[in-house]
Amino acid sequence: MTDVAKYRSYSKFEEFLHNFYSLSQTARIYSKNHTLVLEGIEKFSESINSCMENESLTFKISNDQLYVDDKKLPYNRTTKNLFDNIIRYCDTRDLDGVRLFKSVKLASAEEILAFMRLLDISGQQPEPLAWLKDGLAAENIQWVELIKKTERPQDEESFKSKAERRERARKDYTYAKASVEEVAQKIKEGKGEVGVRKTVRVVQDMVMNLIEDDEVYSAISTLRVFDDYTYTHSVNVAMLSMCIGRRINLSRRNLVNLGMCALLHDLGKIEIPKEVLHKKEKLDDSELKLIEEHSLNSSRLMLKLKASPDSKARILVPMFEHHLKYDLSGYPHADWxxxxxxxxxxxxxxxxxxxxxxxxxxxxxxxSPDRALGYMFDRAGKAYDPILIKVFINIMGVYPVGTLMKLDTDELALVVSSPSRNFSKRPLVCVLEKEGEGSYKKKEIINLDERDTETGNYVRDIIETYHPANFGIQPVQHIFSSN
Ligand SMILES: [Fe+2]
Ligand SMILES: [Fe+2]
Structure with missing residues (x-):
């Protein structure tokens, strides 16, 4: 094939992808008889006719590259926006691609439009692929095959759906909270040597689940409800610490030790009177001293727990260190x-x-969560390890899950998923609609990384970010719920 012929065939396939993506967007916005929709269907059908040489026409994503019928399409300045949009579009629908069979040439405009709309709406479903398959069956559309995303190697048994993984993470969260609460309670009651076998088991389960999918665990700190700080903080710190540990490839055993240490890091706070711990006014010197002793007290209490000397040894020092800071300028002020x-x-x-x-x-x-990350990043090398901070930002995304934002479309949106692919900097958000005084309901899920294929500009821009509590919004109601 000459270079010119090759270029032509690629541009024909690019045209097909462009027509596919444009139709998916116009079908979302306009009614079925709108000129743009009708034109879009016509162009899409035309490009199918010109590209389909045999029995089917397939586009597929593999390693972030786009293929049409096994031909890799060039990713360059011209195709970049289109390809990025298609990859993200498929990503949110748990798809690696779509295969169209010859019979698509006989499909009516209504059928093509129905397919596009089902495909589009599936992106807002908790189980996009299963939902889409049911929808296609109900419409009796048989000329399309959906290629399921194979991002993570999974065999049938280990595969757990997104909803199942969330549910499991939620359970882990509850068990971890209950177990740390129990340990603290037993210590308070002074009932002899307190065992931590149950807590270790909970953490082991967390590690197993975390290894399978860390995304849900890094997002889970949004589960926190406003009036419940003490133990949810311990669980959040444990889950976030283990996410960092996993990213830097700690062994399972080390992840368990890290999780235990993080879960119990503030145990020493049980010795601080509530009036001091929750005091709103400025603390006096003696109160400050009490607070600053808690990390040392956590280590001291840990010594008294019933656990193997080996695991105690691994977690005593980090407990003591958790407020010391990277440059050792924190507390306790020891000659350390x-x-x-x-x-x-x-x-x-x-x-x-x-x-x-x-x-x-x-x-x-x-x-807001993104500003908290910014605040910490500014202190990298002083208060925090510079490399680990980068790892952490990478896990959380530039806009962590639970960040509330105002868009240039005047919409209020909540981050529900931070980008999973490297080139994507912008998150998936859920647009919220005011519903009566101070309450909001989910409207739609949109991808802020989406660009206009003609101009290359973002379709929506972020104007400002907020902490959801400033608007009385509990992220958990919108993120971890299926409705
Ligand atoms: Fe803490
Ligand atoms: Fe602390």
Whole structure:
């Protein structure tokens, strides 16, 4: 094939993808008889006719590259926006591609439009692919085959749906919270040596689930409800720490130790009187001293727990270190010259992030999650390990799940998923609609990384970000619920 012929065949396939994506967008916005929709269907059908040489026509994503009938299409300045849009479009629908069979040439305009609309709406469903398959069956559309996303290697048994994984993470969260609460309660009651076998089991389960899918765990700190700080903080710190640990490839055993240490890092706070712990006014010197002793007290209490000397040894020091800071300028003010341990560095990052974004009643200004990350990034190399901070931002995304934002379309939106692909910088958000006084309902899920294929500009821009508590919004109601 000459270069010119090759170029022509590629541009024909690009045209097909362009017509496919444009129709998906116009079908969403306009009614079925609108000229743009009718024109879009015609162009789509024309490009199918010109591209389909045999029994079928397939476009497929593999390693972030687009293929049409096994021909890799060039990713360049001209095709970049279109390809990025298609990859994201498929990504949110759990698809790697679509195969159209010859009989599509006989499909009516109504059928093609029905397919496009089902495909589009499936992106807002908790189980997009299953929902789409049912929809196509109900419409009796048989000329299309959906190619399921194979992003993670899964065999039939280990595969768990997104909804199942969320449910499991939710259970892990509840069990972890209950178990740390139980340990604290038993210590308070002074009932002899307190065992942590149950807590270890809970953390082991968390590690197993986290290894399968860490996205849901990094997002789970949004489960926190406003009036419940003490133990949810411990669970959040544990989950976020373990996410960092997983990203830097810690072994399962080390992840369990890290999780245990993070879950119990603030145990020493049980010795601080509630009036001091929750005091809204400025603390006096003796109160401050009490607070600053809690990390040392956590280690001291840990010594008394019934656990193997080996695991105690691994978690005592990081507990003591969690407020010391990377440059050792934090507290307790000890003559401690050793650099922080890896666990200490990890937990101090997770701890600070959760503290900055938690909406404790006495905090006056609430930082939005993205600004909390910015605040911490500014202190990299001083308060936090610079490499681990980068790892953490990579996990959370530039706009972490639970960030509330105002868009240039005047819409209010909540981040429901941070980008999973490297080139994507913008999140998936759920547009919220006001429903009576102070309450909001989900409207639609949109991808902020979506660009206009003609101009290359973003379809929507972010104007401002907020902490959801400033609007009385509990992210969990919109993110972890299926309705
Ligand atoms: Fe602490
Ligand atoms: Fe803490």
């Amino acid at each position: 010259k050793k650099p922080l341990t890896l666990f200490g560095k990890i937990i101090s990052i997770a701890d600070k992030y959760d503290t900055l974004t938690s909406s404790r009643a006495y905090r006056r200004s609430l930082l």
